[in-house]
Amino acid sequence: MIKGVIFDLDGTLANSIEDIADSMNQVLEENNFPTHDYATYKTFVGRGIRTLVEKSLPLENRDAKEIEKNFDRMMQVYDENCIVKTCLYPGIKDLLDALSERGIKISVFSNKANALTQKVVKVLLADWKLEYVLGAGGDIPRKPDPKGAILISEKMGIDPSELMYIGDSGVDMATAQNSGMHAVGVLWGFRDMEELLTNGAQTILEKPMDLMSSFIR
Incomplete structure (x- = not known):
């Protein structure tokens, strides 16, 4: 029972995908990195924001320092925008x-x-x-x-x-x-x-x- x-x-x-994607794309744009569409972000989510950040970054920018820096920024941006469209x-x-x-x-x-x-x-x-x-x-x-x-x-x-x-x-x-x-x-x-x-x-x-x-x- x-x-x-x-x-x-x-x-x-x-x-929540649009708020997550919009926040991460803002972080990517701040670094002049390519952004991703909502459909792509659906494949990135599920194992926490740090993993999402790593997957979102260009392959050549996925060293530990870069991931940490962008993770911290993503947490700031997303905290401010986590219930805008969600x-x-x-x-x-x-x-x-x-x-x-x-x-x-x-x-x-x-x-x-x-x-x-x-x-x-x-x-x-x-x-x-x-x-x-x-x-x-x-x-x-x-x-x-x-x-x-x-x-x-x-x-x-x-x-x-x-x-x-x-x-x-x-x-x-x-x-x-x-x-x-x-x-x-x-x-x-x-x-x-x-x-x-x-x-x-x-x-x-x-x-x-x-x-x-x-x-x-």
Whole structure:
């Protein structure tokens, strides 16, 4: 029986790609480096901003010093612009309402830096009771390491076998598998079905409310 749901944030609950891309492109433009389109950034996200910065830089400018400098600048720019265009995906409000009405506990676990995760969640998810919200940083390794997901399950008071982890990427599916949670992949985010299935998705959702008809009555 499913008693709780842990959601990924970017690409799952929130469509954040334009704010991420616009911020990184500003950093690239400041350095007179080539920029990238939104579709390309969808392939860069998922393993934290430092990795995104590295992938965004020209190959010849990916030494440690350059990555660190541009990471610091990206964190500054994105902190100022992380909720300019970012919004909940269509259907997410209805899903969160339905889960809450049925007493299903809800948490969030993201590879976005914890301070940024908290900032976005505070604005976009203020209408719902969340058990626990966790982003990357401190002694919490990035997904797909299960440490953060297991910590959240403990905070929720729910065994991993009674939790779903819902995300849009292979990293999320691996996180669910590594944590002993049911892996649910979504198709409205940043990755495709092939990546989700290859990395262990047990259920695929085409739209948010499919979760209710598939699992929760």
